[in-house]
Amino acid sequence: MEKPLVLFIFLFYWHLLNALFTVEAPQSLYTVEHGKNVTMECTFPVNGKLKFRELSVSWEKKDELKKQVYVLLRGEEDFKSQHSDFKGRIKLLKENLNFGKSLLQITDVKLRDAGFYRCLIGYGGADYKTINLKVKAPYRRITKGVVSTGENEWKLTCQSEGYPEAEVIWQNREYEDLSDKANTTYETGSDQLYRVTSTLTIKSRIDEIFYCIFWNKELQENTSAILHIADSADGVLWTESRRFVGEILIMTAFFGSVLLFTLCVRKVRANKDSRTTVAISSTAKLSKDKDTHDCRATSFEDKELKYMQIEET
Ligand SMILES: *[C@@H]1O[C@H](CO)[C@@H](O)[C@H](O)[C@H]1NC(C)=O
């Protein structure tokens, strides 16, 4: 705990004495999603080759109590003073120091990482900048459930995790608001996230749909799911099996018509081949008429044939 304090006092006085050395923060606000990585950047002047032994870099978080995030004191890293919040998740991308960049990488960002960070640099002179880190957690995956609770009565459930608290809005097929009939509970889940569960009990006929919308006011973000009231308790399974049956019907119809068409064409071909011989015989002509009648809808060839027959007569 002693070294960073010494560093801070050192930097503080240098800041007063040496106004020429300035640290810059190209981006003063970072917004990152919970669980992702973030790299925050500060720049400082380096003239020529970096003298590592003369460089001190520090990142700290301004909470009620100051938390040490990273310390490099005159070229030497010091992890002993690092606050437990950041253990194992912090890396300074040292190769970039040569180019006058202090890049701090935080991996697997937690909600509690949100706040203000100060990056201090001492190199000849000393200076610091403050950077704001915002962490968001959208309600991305919605788990849904449909349970029959009686005659035409259903209990619909939607559950998701995120931050901050989301309002849950329910709508029917016509987008009418049903939220006042729903019950929404908020629990604290993993890493400060809210586990929001909303239940709507409603009378409905089969084959109706409902929407649940997680409305995250602070992020101005909506995530929604569709719930399908189906014949069995497991709506998803039912619609999938229905689609499967539908596919079989289409395939059967397709192959059936192909078969029929082939048969008709064959019949017509056979008739055409025998046409010259049967032209004289009126009985054969009769049978041919019967054939063309059977396949009229499917074969173009037979229309031509019929036309020729009329010409002939
Ligand atoms: C975050 O950084 C760690 C370590 O560098 C890496 O293994 C991981 O794949 C990164 N995750 C994402 C989401 O980029």
Ligand SMILES: *[C@@H]1O[C@H](CO)[C@@H](O)[C@H](O)[C@H]1NC(C)=O
């Ligand atoms: C919501 O839940 C509470 C407690 O489980 C219950 O007393 C209340 O009647 C429910 N409200 C609605 C609208 O279902």
Ligand SMILES: *[C@@H]1O[C@H](CO)[C@@H](O)[C@H](O)[C@H]1NC(C)=O
């Ligand atoms: C989210 O949905 C609510 C309710 O339908 C609506 O009032 C709001 O404007 C929507 N917000 C966005 C950003 O789409």
